[in-house]
Amino acid sequence: MHILLTGGTGLIGRALCQRWLDDGHQLTVLSRRPQSVASLCGRTVRGIGGFSDYGDEPLDAIVNLAGEPIADRPWSNKRKAQLWGSRITLTEQLLEWLEKREQKPRVLLNGSAVGWYGDGGERELTEDSPPVTDDFASQLCVAWEETAQRAEKFGIRVVLVRTGLVLARDGGFLKRLVPPFKLGLGGALGNGRQWMSWVHLDDQISLMDFLLRREDARGPYNACSPQPVRNRDFAGSLGRALGRPAFMPAPAFVLRLMLGELAGLLLGGQRAMPARLRAAGFTFAFTDLDTALGDLLKPKDV
Numbered sequence: 001m002h003i004l005l006t007g008g009t010g011l012i013g014r015a016l017c018q019r020w021l022d023d024g025h026q027l028t029v030l031s032r033r034p035q036s037v038a039s040l041c042g043r044t045v046r047g048i049g050g051f052s053d054y055g056d057e058p059l060d061a062i063v064n065l066a067g068e069p070i071a072d073r074p075w076s077n078k079r080k081a082q083l084w085g086s087r088i089t090l091t092e093q094l095l096e097w098l099e100k101r102e103q104k105p106r107v108l109l110n111g112s113a114v115g116w117y118g119d120g121g122e123r124e125l126t127e128d129s130p131p132v133t134d135d136f137a138s139q140l141c142v143a144w145e146e147t148a149q150r151a152e153k154f155g156i157r158v159v160l161v162r163t164g165l166v167l168a169r170d171g172g173f174l175k176r177l178v179p180p181f182k183l184g185l186g187g188a189l190g191n192g193r194q195w196m197s198w199v200h201l202d203d204q205i206s207l208m209d210f211l212l213r214r215e216d217a218r219g220p221y222n223a224c225s226p227q228p229v230r231n232r233d234f235a236g237s238l239g240r241a242l243g244r245p246a247f248m249p250a251p252a253f254v255l256r257l258m259l260g261e262l263a264g265l266l267l268g269g270q271r272a273m274p275a276r277l278r279a280a281g282f283t284f285a286f287t288d289l290d291t292a293l294g295d296l297l298k299p300k301d302v
Contacts, residue, residue: 002026002058003212006090007065007111009033009040011171012163015205016063017041023209028054030066051097058103061212064148065111066090075136075261083140087111091147098154107157109212110148114164114197114224116141119268122195126275127162127220137265145220157218159211164197164224164272166204169296177238178297184244190252192232194269197224200286200295207274210282222274227287231269234289241293 003020007013008029017027021042028046029037037047048054068086073079091110098104117125118133131138145160152158165173180186199207204223211217229237239246255263274282286292 001060002028003061003063004028004030004054004059004105005063005065006030006094007067008045008063009037010065011166011168011201012204012208013063013065014041015168015201016208017045019205019209021045051094054097056103059101059105061107061109062094062105063109063208063212064091064094067111067144070113070115070137070140071262071265073262074259080136084143087140087144088147091144095147095150098151098156104154104156107159107212108148108151109159109161109208110145112141112145112160112162112220113137114162114222114270114272115265116145116162116220117270117272119264120195120270120272123271125222125270125272127222128275133268135264135268136261157215159217160220161208161211161223162220162272163204164199164222164228164270166201167198167292167296168201172201174238174296178242181235181238181242181244181246185248186235186239186244186246187248187250188232188235188246189250189255190231190267192230192235192249194231194267195228195271196231196234197222197228197270197272198234198289198292199224200284200292203284203286206285207277207282210277210280214280217280219276221276222272223277224272224274225284225287225289225292226274226278227289228271228273229289237289237293240290241297 031037031047034047034049068082115137118131118135118138120132149158167174235246
C-alpha cells in the first residue's frame with residue numbers, strides 16, 4: 001500500500017511511519033522540510049514539499065495529521081490564524097489536489113481531537129454526543145472534520161480520529177509534564193476535577209492502523225482509553241510513576257492570567273469513551289493509567 005502522510009514528522013506521524021515501514025508499505029510524507037523526512041521518518045520514506053510533487057504514482061491512502069501544536073503558546077489572534085491555517089487551509093489544499101487527480105485513494109484518515117466536544121463537564125461523551133461548548137478548540141476541530149468530510153464526494157472513505165492526550169516516552173504532553181514533577185513541583189490544574197481522556201502511543205498507532213484497514217470504518221472515532229481519569233488522579237499517577245510528590249496545584253486564576261483563553265483547554269476536559277472502536281472489535285493494550293505510565297517511565301528512563 002502507498003500511503004501519503006501530512007504531519008508525518010510529528011510524534012504520531014513518526015510512529016506510524018515506523019509501524020507501516022515494518023509492515024512493508026510505501027510511504028510519502030508532505031513536509032515544509034522534505035529534505036529532513038528520511039532522517040526523521042525512515043530512510044526509505046520520500047519527502048515532498050507540496051501535493052503536486054507527489055506525481056502520478058498510485059495512491060492508496062492519505063493520513064492527514066498536519067497542524068501547529070495547539071497548546072504550546074497563548075492563543076493570540078495571530079496564533080489562532082496559524083492553528084486554523086495549518087489544519088483547515090491545508091486540508092482545503094488537499095481537496096483541491098484530489099479533485100484534479102484522476103486516481104483517488106480509497107481512504108482518508110483525518111486528524112481531530114476530543115476537544116471537538118468542548119468542555120464536557122461530567123458528561124460521558126461518545127461519538128454520538130454533540131459538542132457541549134463552543135470554544136475555539138471545538139470550533140477548530142469541527143471545521144477540520146467538516147472540511148475533511150468533503151472528500152466523500154470523490155468516493156473516498158473518510159475516518160475522523162478524535163485523539164485524546166497521547167502519552168509517549170519521547171515527546172508530546174508527557175514530556176512537558178515530567179520535568180516539573182521530577183522536581184516535586186507537579187500537581188493538579190485548577191480544582192483537578194476535570195476529566196482527561198488519554199491514550200498510550202502504542203494504542204494510538206494500533207487503532208489508526210485498524211481503522212485504515214477496516215473497510216467499513218468511516219466517520220468519527222474517539223481515540224482514547226476507555227478509562228479516562230480526573231486531572232488530580234492523573235497528577236497522582238504521574239507522581240507515583242516518578243517516585244515524586246504531586247501536591248503543588250496550579251491555581252486556575254494563575255493559569256488564566258498566564259495563558260488567557262488557552263487556560264480553558266487545561267481547566268476543562270472531556271470524559272470521552274471509545275464506543276465505536278470497542279464496538280468494531282478493537283482491543284486496547286493499555287486501559288489502566290498506572291500501567292501505561294509504568295510502561296513509559298520505567299526506572300531506566302526516569
